[in-house]
Amino acid sequence: MAKVKGSIVVNIERCKGCGVCVPSCPQSVIALHEDVNAKGYHYAYMANPEECTGCANCAMVCPDAVITVYRMKVNE
Amino acid sequence: MAEKITTNDIVKEENLVFRKTPLFIDKPLSYCPGCGHGVAHRLVLETIEEMGIQSETIGVAPVGCSVLAYEFMDIDMQQAAHGRAPALATAIKRLHPEKFVFTYQGDGDLAAIGTAETIHACNRGENITIIFINNGIYGMTGGQMAPTTLPGMKSSTSPYGRDIKTMGNPLKITELVAQLPGTYYVTRQAVHTPGAVRKAKKAIRMAFENQKLNKGVSFVEIVSNCNSGWKMEPVQANEWMVENMFPFFPLGDIKVPAEQK
Ligand SMILES: Cc1ncc(C[n+]2csc(CCOP(=O)(O)OP(=O)(O)O)c2C)c(N)n1
Ligand code: SF4
Numbered sequence: 001m002a003k004v005k006g007s008i009v010v011n012i013e014r015c016k017g018c019g020v021c022v023p024s025c026p027q028s029v030i031a032l033h034e035d036v037n038a039k040g041y042h043y044a045y046m047a048n049p050e051e052c053t054g055c056a057n058c059a060m061v062c063p064d065a066v067i068t069v070y071r072m073k074v075n076e
Numbered sequence: 077m078a079e080k081i082t083t084n085d086i087v088k089e090e091n092l093v094f095r096k097t098p099l100f101i102d103k104p105l106s107y108c109p110g111c112g113h114g115v116a117h118r119l120v121l122e123t124i125e126e127m128g129i130q131s132e133t134i135g136v137a138p139v140g141c142s143v144l145a146y147e148f149m150d151i152d153m154q155q156a157a158h159g160r161a162p163a164l165a166t167a168i169k170r171l172h173p174e175k176f177v178f179t180y181q182g183d184g185d186l187a188a189i190g191t192a193e194t195i196h197a198c199n200r201g202e203n204i205t206i207i208f209i210n211n212g213i214y215g216m217t218g219g220q221m222a223p224t225t226l227p228g229m230k231s232s233t234s235p236y237g238r239d240i241k242t243m244g245n246p247l248k249i250t251e252l253v254a255q256l257p258g259t260y261y262v263t264r265q266a267v268h269t270p271g272a273v274r275k276a277k278k279a280i281r282m283a284f285e286n287q288k289l290n291k292g293v294s295f296v297e298i299v300s301n302c303n304s305g306w307k308m309e310p311v312q313a314n315e316w317m318v319e320n321m322f323p324f325f326p327l328g329d330i331k332v333p334a335e336q337k
Contacts, residue, residue, distance in 0.1 A: 006093075007086035018110030018303075018310040024270055041109070049083055056094040057270035063114030064105055065096035072091040074081055 002073050006054020010044050011066040017041035021058035021067065027051040030058055097121045099130060099150045106144055110310020112300030113142055115267035116209055119277045120180065121149055123284050133176040134168050136161040138190075140182035141216045142209065159190020162197035165204045176287050178205035183224040184214040187249040191223075194249065201258025201292035205283045208250065208295065211302035212321060219305030223247040226324055231305070246324065250297040254331040260292035262331035266299045268314040272327070279329075282336070291333070299325050 008030075015037060021044050022030050031047035044067070046052060054071025099121040107113045124133050130151055137145040139158035146153035156164040161179035169177040186194050186208050197204070213231050214220040221231040221238060224246055228237040238246070254262040261283060265276035276298060283294035299321050303313035 005081050005086055007083045009087055014104055016109035020110050020268070020310050020314065023311060046083075054086075054091075054093055055270075059094040060270040060273040061115065061268065063107060063109075063111055065100060065114070065118050067094070068092070068096070069094035070086045070088065070091040071093045072081075072086050072088075 002075055004053050004071055005074050006052040006069065006071045007049065008046060008052060008054075008058060009068045009070070011068075012037050012043045012045075013039070014064055014066045015041060015043035016064055017043055018063065019044070020061050020063070024057045024061045026055065026057060027053060097125050099125050101148050101150050103147065105148055107141060108302075108304045110301065110303050110313065111141070111215075112211070112267050112298065113209060115273060116180075116207065116276075116298050116300065117142075117145065117148055119267070119273070119280050120178070120207060121151075122277065123280050124151060124176075126281070127176075127284060129176050129284075132174070133178070134172065136165045136168070136177070136179040138179070138181040138185040139216075140185050140214070142180055142182060143216070145180050159185050159188070160193055161185065161190065162193045162202070162204070162206065165206075166197055166200070166202045169202060169204050173203070176205070176284055178207060178284070180207045181209070182215065183208070183210040183212065184220075184222045187223045187247055191249070195253065195256070197258075198253040198293045198295065199256045199258045201260075203287055203290050204293055205287060206293060206295045207280065207283075208297045209300050210250075210297055210325065211300045211305065213302055213305045215302040215305045219302065219307075223249070224325075226320060229320070248325065250295065250325075250330060253293070253295055258292045259295055259331060260289075260333055261286055261294040261329075261336070263295070263329045264297040264299060264325060264327050266317070266322070266327055268301065268317060286333075297325070299327065
């Protein structure tokens with residue numbers, strides 16, 4: 001069966017940790033990291049990378065456009 | 077089953093579905109974490125990129141938090157005196173009618189000090205696009221009450237909430253300009269959810285495309301959060317906006333040209 005797998009890449013140093021991406025993700029992939037970036041923000045990261053479908057919802061709402069989204073079809 | 081797919085397998089150029097538009101100048105945005113200005117900037121820039129009009133667009137930045145918009149947008153821009161963006165845009169468009177000209181303004185800029193410029197540019201029917209970010213207060217200067225502040229809403233100059241008896245009624249300037257013969261397309265959008273962002277993008281696209289028709293002002297309000305001014309966490313500010321701002325400033329088209337319905 002063909003399935004889509006996705007992944008995001010967060011520009012950690014540009015992320016301001018606002019967290020608006022977190023509730024926007026229908027798969028609950030994203031969380032704010034317990035570590036902080038150089039500016040002291042808890043940056044977004046994929047806490048559940050397996051679940052990402054590459055829908056780009058997070059990237060739609062990110063005010064700083066720090067999220068890049070990838071998606072591929074995989075045959076299982 | 078095939079071998080386990082790792083992030084490295086997925087993160088490849090051929091699988092790219094979304095990236096930051098290169099029309100952003102590569103520097104950190106000056107906005108507070110979670111502020112809707114960043115998304116609104118992006119939608120304007122993506123529209124310009126998709127229409128292929130980067131070198132044919134001239135933007136006008138306001139006074140307010142987005143005063144530095146020209147630092148972030150890789151297009152020709154000017155910055156107007158407080159509230160005067162539609163007047164400046166009028167001049168630019170009349171001198172360069174072949175260019176796509178837009179203003180980007182906050183509610184303090186557009187609906188308070190700039191009310192006259194807004195109304196007259198809209199009434200004259202200048203062939204420009206106005207992007208209006210309504211966050212209900214003066215963000216940059218510390219969250220003072222604006223004409224758009226809701227009844228009962230707290231701001232730094234209405235700490236007990238806006239009392240309409242003494243402070244007057246909030247102004248729905250978008251509904252007001254929709255009454256004027258010079259506006260061609262008037263809509264109210266938001267950028268707090270993926271669905272809202274996609275709709276707002278379509279509205280902004282239409283507002284830019286309309287300049288090809290030379291039929292007057294296209295006016296896009298974006299109801300946005302100012303979480304710093306509202307003294308809330310960004311996610312909480314968006315929830316507050318849905319509960320409180322949207323009933324007063326309902327989303328949707330207010331004036332749509334008959335031929336585009
Ligand atoms: C002539 C003039 N009057 C007052 C100010 C002070 N001032 C700077 S920004 C601002 C309000 C901006 O609020 P808004 O347009 O709502 O934009 P926001 O910062 O919320 O995005 C004011 C009153 C100024 N810069 N120039
Ligand atoms: S003060 Fe308000 S409008 Fe200005 S950048 Fe911060 S959140 Fe945005």
